[in-house]
Amino acid sequence: MIEFRGVGKTYDDGTVAVETFSYTVAANSLVVLVGSSGSGKTTLLRIVNRMVEPTRGHVLVDGRDVASMDKVRLRRSIGYVLQAGGLLPHRTVADNVATVPVLNGVGRRQARAAVASLMERVGLDPVLATRYPAQLSGGQQQRVGVARALAADPDILLMDEPFGAVDPIVRRELQDELRRLQRELGKTILLVTHDIDEAFGVGDEVVVLKERGVTAQSGTPAQILAHPADEFVRSFIGADRAERRLRPATVGGRRVLVDDEGRPVGVLLGEEPVAGA
Numbered sequence: 001m002i003e004f005r006g007v008g009k010t011y012d013d014g015t016v017a018v019e020t021f022s023y024t025v026a027a028n029s030l031v032v033l034v035g036s037s038g039s040g041k042t043t044l045l046r047i048v049n050r051m052v053e054p055t056r057g058h059v060l061v062d063g064r065d066v067a068s069m070d071k072v073r074l075r076r077s078i079g080y081v082l083q084a085g086g087l088l089p090h091r092t093v094a095d096n097v098a099t100v101p102v103l104n105g106v107g108r109r110q111a112r113a114a115v116a117s118l119m120e121r122v123g124l125d126p127v128l129a130t131r132y133p134a135q136l137s138g139g140q141q142q143r144v145g146v147a148r149a150l151a152a153d154p155d156i157l158l159m160d161e162p163f164g165a166v167d168p169i170v171r172r173e174l175q176d177e178l179r180r181l182q183r184e185l186g187k188t189i190l191l192v193t194h195d196i197d198e199a200f201g202v203g204d205e206v207v208v209l210k211e212r213g214v215t216a217q218s219g220t221p222a223q224i225l226a227h228p229a230d231e232f233v234r235s236f237i238g239a240d241r242a243e244r245r246l247r248p249a250t251v252g253g254r255r256v257l258v259d260d261e262g263r264p265v266g267v268l269l270g271e272e273p274v275a276g277a
């Protein structure tokens with residue numbers, strides 16, 4: 001669980017990146033922070049693993065204030081996935097994936113042994129282990145980034161525009177796999193994107209941010225789509241378009257609301273979207 005309690009950040013040059021932000025990411029849920037460029041998404045993500053120190057408020061991970069934790073240990077205990085994987089270019093795929101376990105003192109041989117199964121878990125052929133990042137496609141690099149973040153078996157994954165650098169088809173594939181991984185591994189995931197369709201496609205809950213990290217609305221995709229809080233949210237989600245596109249369907253025996261690609265965006269009870277869907 002990640003709790004943001006009145007968190008704010010003013011950078012040294014006076015830029016107010018986040019005025020004040022409070023939100024609780026429940027354990028084992030996938031929450032998406034979505035907002036336009038400069039709304040403070042990356043700042044909020046980095047405050048969790050103390051790559052950025054807040055100027056106001058606190059972040060608690062599983063009830064402990066991160067400010068009281070050792071920074072290096074904290075960072076190694078939380079998986080962090082960046083756009084294009086954020087891989088080390090002069091290290092092989094296997095070395096990239098094994099980086100954090102080795103830093104944490106796991107024997108090199110043991111870490112290497114785990115690489116193949118991690119690669120399989122994220123849908124990568126283990127024969128790619130000896131390649132360098134530049135010898136992989138964007139989608140493959142992204143999967144390596146996820147495998148690397150999972151290598152230390154963290155309870156929490158932070159993902160910053162993880163699918164930004166790949167084409168729409170691969171992006172969709174990676175989004176589906178993230179949902180699968182989330183179900184299989186039960187991690188707590190906080191993901192940042194500017195893409196509202198991505199947010200609704202992968203998030204259990206979505207937080208729509210205005211400028212300076214101000215929350216416009218938070219809730220399940222179905223709740224936000226059904227009842228946009230204000231004009232800002234309505235226009236951000238393209239609500240008119242979305243409402244027209246959504247239709248009820250039965251998926252896996254459950255009544256759900258799907259978009260025009262058949263992607264479930266919420267569960268229906270009667271014809272009403274349900275909280276926590």
Ligand SMILES: Nc1ncnc2c1ncn2[C@@H]1O[C@H](COP(=O)(O)OP(=O)(O)OP(=O)(O)O)[C@@H](O)[C@H]1O
Binds near residue numbers: 035036038041
């Ligand atoms: N180190 C810094 N010093 C000063 N200002 C900064 C710094 N880092 C970010 N900012 C500013 O803080 C604001 C929020 O930035 P942040 O990167 O958190 O937004 P974002 O929503 O992630 O944007 P994007 O989608 O473009 O990555 C922006 O105005 C940005 O210019």
